[in-house]
Amino acid sequence: MRALARPVTAAIITLTTLFGYAPQPVLADRGTGVPPRVRYDSAAVITWEPCPEDALVQCGTMRVPADWAAPYSQQIEISLARRPASDPSRRLGVLMVNPGGPGASAVTMALDVESVSTEVAERFDIVGIDPRGVGRSAPILCDQALVDTKPAPMPVSESGFAQIATFNQRLAADCASRSGPAFYHADTISVVRDMEAVRVALGEPQINFYGASYGTLIGQLYSEYYPRNLRALVLDSVMDHSVSAADFMDQAAEAAQDSFDEFVAWCARDSRCVLRGRDIKSIWAQLLERAAAGTLIDPYDPPSTLRAWDLIGAAFSAFYDPQWYSFAHYVQDAEQPAPAGRRARMPVDLTPHSFPAVVCQDWSLPVDGYPGYRERLREMAVRAPQMLTSPLVLTATAGCLGWPIPPSNPQRPIQPASGPVLLVNARHDPATAYAWARQLTDKLGPAARLLTYEGWGHVAYSHSRCVSGAVDRYLFDLTLPEPGASCPAIEPEPYGVG
Template identity: 65%
Template structure:
């Protein structure tokens, strides 16, 4: 599959050019009525005819607005109460690399009040899903080195691999590969706003989608009615903050798992020294003797074991993870194995393209990298690192181009912002939400879910009610508000 690139013809200034200039932020007043907005071609989505699917062409490089174009795909779930409709709620589930179209298609994600009052619009970001997806040789992708680089030779091979992968993906994907940064996504988002005919939008961003929301608020503050950031990225941290704060978040999630196992009689390791069992498993993994309990006789390495834990903490899946550890420690016959825990895919094809354009993550060669891993192991003695953060850092080694959207503090918000985070989120550290809320200033309010898992809206009715109330009424929770933790239940229960 080849990306479709269209070149616009150069014509005298027209209404369409004025419209594009407005999307670029060149015009500070609403576009005159004679300016026809860019067209979205709508038709019923094949997955759900109640949802409209559409496409919009945008410049691949927003600094060359009349240059080559790519096609964005979006979905709109119309408000069910036309008379009470507030406007458009744009949504993004993060990744980077997760489909926002699929999020709009999910009729169960948002509460009834939000579905009644908003058209819910999900745009697959450029390079993702249905929007000029970044394409790479799957065999090359599958050959990705273990991110826990142990030697200088491993470090050099990883840098060489990244260069080969980037060249392959750029060749297969076309110019979108070099323009997958989140600032470009933000400009796409505003072009969609304009095409929808909305003066202002509301936005719900989860995980990496929170960075889209922050950068949109920075660039177009007067075009936002409401902003929810759930599972927050802090785009101001340097490489040490990025690695350290995420590693500490994974360790905190592990400690919570251990504490839960000590109080829940359904934990398969109840009454046992979970940290000692983990240490034995890590030693076996390092020695190459740890058999994968769900895929024998395959062996698990240290990276595999840590990533299994990280994935289990997303929901969290404590019951199945406890069985997983027990059966790895004391293998059982195949017929008695428990259901395997879901593994989180953290590396879609677009992941390194986006991360390496949005983040500057230098480690100072192999010596600096090795020293950082050693320091992280003291901060996170069981889990050692964050698989997500280490994948990002090692995936950018050797890249020939500097990031176009490197870290910087986000300016204070001009309107109310609701910041949400789980206290024990393994992927986006709780401290990131605290730091971002401070950067956004007095207009921002942090709502803490005192529980576990990544993205709190789907884990807590208390959180979802507060978010829905804010989106519909612009009512923020009280300062210091929190929502109680909800104990996980076994798979298939509750």
């Protein structure tokens, strides 16, 4: 899971999806209870053209069934980008990439020359497929004005709880009316089948895959369903798709609280922290009380007020890089608002966003009505006394209340890996709990290896050359780090990663 960098403010774009002829897939039942293999006729092709953003990258489209269980019915168009290996003489194949979300664009990741190291770009074709419902692949579109009225997922009454479910039903109806058939089939199993169809169309006997955050779920499922077609698998900042709803929320809350505690510890040791020497937890408690009472002024948008949910979301987003310096200023300015006329600093990004059409088809998150939901909130607050919850996981849980489409890909036991898998995770990741990485490594068995980044933030490859170097070596020759291997923490610099 990955927070959006900035709130969405663009107007809704009218989507016109054209369905025409495309070669039909032939499905062969594996007889194992898992999705059947995908076999495309030789006529199936990807239509390529130079990407407008970068002529060195090829942008492609391909038609796939909207519902893989009914392959001869309506189709959707998925989009992808391919950056060819810059040293073809040393080419090792295709590296498919996904940056997570759910909602981040893999096409954009393939277009970004800095998404992987120069050495990886030399030896692999970098291919990014926007998952169905995301980016350029039959995007799920909703009325922004309606999205902006979403109630906070921390109700204090039965009626507030009911309002969340009512809103979700309205949102689902609105999104469905604007988005076409991908809305009903946005689960990650369907994404994995699309990937396999692309592999066949590319003519590649095997692929390599790097998935970050929610992209690790794509990698896990592809490895389970098509293990023979996978050469290397990197799971960076790991989702554990086998945990119960209760553990999902509790472990995520503990990870968010750990990141808050790390912020407090940093402030105590870094002279550039504007809150150094002060009782940050006490200040934070007072801010939460004022927010709950409706009297906390938004320091960057007065006289608007901040809810407790907004305050927690600000902290959570700040911990992604982490942006500790900026967040300390944010807390200071919230405690003591700037005088009128003073130019405010730019705010920390506040709230992550995820697509309930994806999450609610991939996860079963029952809460047993308002009493059960209230108990879950209480238990998370015990584990996370300052953060109270994981904003990302609570957004997902609340977003599925009343959702009209039942999960088609709920949590289930993880199958052991058949080939070498490299998992990497920051010990102090606010979004994907380090516990998930440990648990998944154990469940994948002896073929899996966990590399721990001892620092902070989300998506370890971008935070540490030690991590990226280990990932690159594995991609080149499938050499895994030693058991228990780790990379040292790098202290963050002001306003950016270390």
